[in-house]
Amino acid sequence: MSENVIITMIGISTLLGATGLAxxxxxxxxxxxxxxxKFIDAARFDNEEELRDAVMMEEKRKARKKKKEEEKKxxxxxx
Amino acid sequence: MAxxxxxxxxxxxxxxxxxxxxxxxxxxxxCCKGCQGVYHLLESEGLDTFYDKLGDTKLQPAVQKSDxxxxxxxxxxxxxxxxxxxxxxxxxNLIIEGIHCSACVWLNEKxxxxxxxxxxxxxxxxxxxxKVVWDPDEIQLSKIIExxxxxxxxxxxxxxTLQEERxxxxxxxxxxxxxxxxxxxMNIMWIAIAHYAGYFSGMEQRFKDxxxxxxxxxATPVLFYxxxxxxxxxxxxxxxxxxxxxxxxxxxxxxxxxxxxYAMITQRGEVYFDSVAMIIxxxxxxxxxxxxxxxxxxxxxxxxMGSTPTEVTLIQNNEKTLIAVENVQLGDIIExxxxxxxxxxxxxxHGEGSFDESSLTGESEAVFKHKGDTIxxxxxxxxxxxxxEATKDVSGSLLHAIVSLLEESITKKPRIEQLADQISGxxxxxxxxxxxxxxxxxxxxxxDFEHALIIGISVIVIACPCALGLATxxxxxxxxxxAAKRNILFKEATFLETMAKSNLLALDKTGxxxxxxxxxxxxxxxxxxxxxxxxxxxxxxNHPISNGIRKHLETEGETFGLLPLEAIKTIQAKGLExxxxxxxxxxxxxxxxxxxxIAIEEKSxxxxxxxxxxxxxxxxxxxxxxxxxxxxxxxxxxxxxxIKVVMLTGDHEASAHRIAKAVGIExxxxxxxxxxxxxxxxxxxxxxxxxxxxxxxxxxAVALAQSNIAIAMGNGADVxxxxxxxxxxxxxxxxxxxxxxxxRRTFLAVKENLGFSLLYNTVAxxxxxxxYVTPLIAALSMSLSSLVVVGNSMRIKMIKFxxxxx
Numbered sequence: 001m002s003e004n005v006i007i008t009m010i011g012i013s014t015l016l017g018a019t020g021l022a023x024x025x026x027x028x029x030x031x032x033x034x035x036x037x038k039f040i041d042a043a044r045f046d047n048e049e050e051l052r053d054a055v056m057m058e059e060k061r062k063a064r065k066k067k068k069e070e071e072k073k074x075x076x077x078x079x
Numbered sequence: 080m081a082x083x084x085x086x087x088x089x090x091x092x093x094x095x096x097x098x099x100x101x102x103x104x105x106x107x108x109x110c111c112k113g114c115q116g117v118y119h120l121l122e123s124e125g126l127d128t129f130y131d132k133l134g135d136t137k138l139q140p141a142v143q144k145s146d147x148x149x150x151x152x153x154x155x156x157x158x159x160x161x162x163x164x165x166x167x168x169x170x171x172n173l174i175i176e177g178i179h180c181s182a183c184v185w186l187n188e189k190x191x192x193x194x195x196x197x198x199x200x201x202x203x204x205x206x207x208x209x210k211v212v213w214d215p216d217e218i219q220l221s222k223i224i225e226x227x228x229x230x231x232x233x234x235x236x237x238x239x240t241l242q243e244e245r246x247x248x249x250x251x252x253x254x255x256x257x258x259x260x261x262x263x264x265m266n267i268m269w270i271a272i273a274h275y276a277g278y279f280s281g282m283e284q285r286f287k288d289x290x291x292x293x294x295x296x297x298a299t300p301v302l303f304y305x306x307x308x309x310x311x312x313x314x315x316x317x318x319x320x321x322x323x324x325x326x327x328x329x330x331x332x333x334x335x336x337x338x339x340x341y342a343m344i345t346q347r348g349e350v351y352f353d354s355v356a357m358i359i360x361x362x363x364x365x366x367x368x369x370x371x372x373x374x375x376x377x378x379x380x381x382x383x384m385g386s387t388p389t390e391v392t393l394i395q396n397n398e399k400t401l402i403a404v405e406n407v408q409l410g411d412i413i414e415x416x417x418x419x420x421x422x423x424x425x426x427x428x429h430g431e432g433s434f435d436e437s438s439l440t441g442e443s444e445a446v447f448k449h450k451g452d453t454i455x456x457x458x459x460x461x462x463x464x465x466x467x468e469a470t471k472d473v474s475g476s477l478l479h480a481i482v483s484l485l486e487e488s489i490t491k492k493p494r495i496e497q498l499a500d501q502i503s504g505x506x507x508x509x510x511x512x513x514x515x516x517x518x519x520x521x522x523x524x525x526x527d528f529e530h531a532l533i534i535g536i537s538v539i540v541i542a543c544p545c546a547l548g549l550a551t552x553x554x555x556x557x558x559x560x561x562a563a564k565r566n567i568l569f570k571e572a573t574f575l576e577t578m579a580k581s582n583l584l585a586l587d588k589t590g591x592x593x594x595x596x597x598x599x600x601x602x603x604x605x606x607x608x609x610x611x612x613x614x615x616x617x618x619x620x621n622h623p624i625s626n627g628i629r630k631h632l633e634t635e636g637e638t639f640g641l642l643p644l645e646a647i648k649t650i651q652a653k654g655l656e657x658x659x660x661x662x663x664x665x666x667x668x669x670x671x672x673x674x675x676x677i678a679i680e681e682k683s684x685x686x687x688x689x690x691x692x693x694x695x696x697x698x699x700x701x702x703x704x705x706x707x708x709x710x711x712x713x714x715x716x717x718x719x720x721x722i723k724v725v726m727l728t729g730d731h732e733a734s735a736h737r738i739a740k741a742v743g744i745e746x747x748x749x750x751x752x753x754x755x756x757x758x759x760x761x762x763x764x765x766x767x768x769x770x771x772x773x774x775x776x777x778x779x780a781v782a783l784a785q786s787n788i789a790i791a792m793g794n795g796a797d798v799x800x801x802x803x804x805x806x807x808x809x810x811x812x813x814x815x816x817x818x819x820x821x822x823r824r825t826f827l828a829v830k831e832n833l834g835f836s837l838l839y840n841t842v843a844x845x846x847x848x849x850x851y852v853t854p855l856i857a858a859l860s861m862s863l864s865s866l867v868v869v870g871n872s873m874r875i876k877m878i879k880f881x882x883x884x885x
Contacts, residue, residue, distance in 0.1 A: 003285055003286065003289060006286065006289050007289055010270070010289070010293045014266060014293070014296075014297070017262060017266060018262075021258060021259065021262045024258050025255055025258060025259075028251055028254050028255050028258070029251075029255070031251075033254065034203070034247070034251070035203045035204050035205050036205055037181070037204035037205045038203075038204045038205075041180075041181030041184070041204050044132070044181070045132065045181070045185050053189070053192055056192065057192055057198070057199065060197075060198060061198055061199075064168075064198065064214055068166065068167070
């Protein structure tokens with residue numbers, strides 16, 4: 001009986017840790033840890049305004065994509 | 080009059096000289112038009128919260144310049160720096176100049192985000208490098224650069240594919256591997272504690288099995304993912320027929336791993352999964368630190384290359400054209416504007432002017448050049464328009480040579496550790512052979528395969544990690560911490576060992592033996608004069624000589640107000656003149672005085688500065704670059720240790736010899752160019768010398784990179800610090816002596832430790848071979864031997880420094 005208790009405890013705690021590790025590895029892969037000073041410095045400027053900025057940049061990107069697609073639609077082969 | 084800070088850049092100036100704007104609720108002060116412009120721009124854009132974020136940080140005053148914007152839209156520029164995405168977007172990597180704090184990064188990102196057409200803009204907080212992606216249909220690069228300049232910063236491009244991408248990739252890779260290794264070994268540790276507790280108090284086999292399997296699961300990714308670098312290194316070593324440190328780590332870890340699996344399955348003996356994970360983790364962290372320092376060096380190199388111009392103004396048939404530096408041919412006539420950096424070596428054909436050669440010779444004084452003089456790349460044209468003929472193409476020019484030498488030295492630096500690695504390589508080969516023989520003999524004579532295998536592996540386990548592994552790092556760790564307490568920063572532990580073996584010390588003159596700033600050594604007054612006038616005149620110039628005399632005047636206890644001088648003229652390499660309430664003030668060198676018809680007398684070996692009011696000589700100052708305090712004693716002490724000291728300098732023979740004589744150096748090499756210094760170091764290395772080089776400037780960087788141990792002064796150029804191995808924070812020559820003593824004492828301890836652990840191994844390994852070593856004895860003797868090594872290393876702390884410094 002008690003073997004199962006130990007197996008469960010070790011298993012669950014390691015699995016929990018592994019989840020954290022996976023999250024960290026994902027962070028490294030996507031370049032979130034490339035800039036060590038950002039952790040300390042950028043956190044101070046992190047407010048609603050920055051969020052709006054990020055949305056604005058996202059919209060800019062979308063607008064350009066849309067424009068490109070429209071250009072493609074307009075383009076008619078001259079045959 | 081009150082000193083007030085500029086509203087934009089926070090530098091304080093006298094209220095009377097500032098541009099003042101009065102508003103009902105506030106008063107604004109600006110030091111210059113540039114700052115004023117930036118402030119109003121930010122205010123109208125709603126970005127003035129920048130100043131709340133900035134706090135008290137001081138910025139450079141904003142200087143508006145827009146003279147070379149057109150070059151950013153040239154085809155050659157585009158090919159070199161701009162990357163085109165598949166969807167037609169353009170990407171460039173920029174280094175942003177003028178960033179002082181995180182608020183600056185915030186402002187730049189913000190402004191770029193608001194610029195129409197910019198799709199992405201991210202700036203790295205650590206190295207101020209930016210990545211900008213934009214839509215070429217909507218905006219041009221020159222416009223983006225102009226935007227950055229309009230808020231008081233400057234951006235110049237660099238090519239990340241050269242070094243940075245690779246360095247970044249390695250850094251990321253190591254980071255992931257370390258995360259896995261740390262995770263694995265930390266979890267194995269707490270399981271191992273249960274294991275050890277069970278070892279002494281008794282544990283049923285069924286529980287042991289659970290713990291064994293858990294450790295096995297955790298150790299496997301550590302060995303094969305994190306430890307992959309060692310397998311790779313061992314493989315390359317095998318291909319080149321070298322047994323290296325990687326071979327030792329890889330083979331030790333793999334054997335312990337295989338043995339542990341065997342012990343786990345057969346339920347006999349102890350598992351060593353914890354040591355497998357620990358070995359990999361520790362050695363990996365050490366390697367990661369090396370990768371980090373390399374990354375830092377790459378960053379500084381990029382900023383040197385980025386700040387060099389990519390185009391020059393060529394004069395062809397009396398017309399000016401901008402062409403890429405690569406296309407310049409021998410004999411082409413190039414025009415230099417004030418403030419421009421020279422990229423191609425040549426000879427002056429028209430005009431004259433002074434040049435800042437400090438990055439080449441280390442001398443802060445400007446050099447005056449006229450027709451027929453050679454111009455070296457890397458120097459900066461200070462005050463006038465000069466035309467010159469190219470005598471070399473870009474790849475033959477000095478600046479290019481320096482940069483490529485540095486680049487090379489960052490990727491492969493001569494290292495003595497490689498030899499140390501080889502020795503431990505031999506050791507590991509011998510141990511592997513012994514283990515193999517033991518196993519073979521026990522199997523052949525004993526006939527029991529399992530028993531033979533356990534004994535064979537226990538030979539490796541008892542010999543491999545502990546005492547020998549700890550011998551060097553423990554002693555050097557203690558050495559490094561003592562050095563750090565005395566403001567000597569060793570960047571890596573192994574440098575202590577290398578430095579201890581050195582018998583040749585090469586010193587740069589300016590900035591290393593001397594302070595690099597001229598100061599007044601004698602003053603002669605010919606006629607009574609108002610010192611405030613002299614101070615005011617000197618305040619108009621930022622030349623090191625002006626600064627030196629000004630400092631001298633100020634230390635005599637007087638305070639000087641600011642006088643509104645008129646008709647101020649600065650004649651580079653000659654002197655200053657100005658008018659004050661009808662009085663004519665002239666200050667400068669002998670030649671300048673003669674030009675103004677003022678009779679002067681005598682000569683001196685020092686630099687002379689004369690001051691005259693209304694054509695009457697008032698006073699004379701003798702200036703000389705002062706030798707650092709304690710330089711003579713320090714050099715004498717170093718020589719007493721049996722180390723040869725030589726001086727390498729870019730300065731002239733006479734002044735070099737004078738300084739050398741004053742501090743007691745016999746061998747002097749003067750008038751050396753940066754690569755000649757490096758060539759000297761290399762020549763000595765080929766003679767078998769281990770060279771320690773101390774210097775502070777860009778002109779020393781190549782020689783520093785070439786030397787076995789490079790010592791940089793804490794206030795030196797960034798590039799000098801980044802290629803160096805040791806940094807002296809207090810810049811005292813005495814610290815060089817201390818560094819030598821600490822490294823020699825540490826090396827002694829390393830030798831003692833190695834001797835002890837070898838002794839331990841010669842006793843323990845035969846015992847293990849004979850089959851007397853049970854896991855309990857192995858564990859006990861291992862920790863005991865480690866304790867001896869640690870204790871001996873602690874003895875380094877007893878080193879005495881005679882001269883207790885304040």
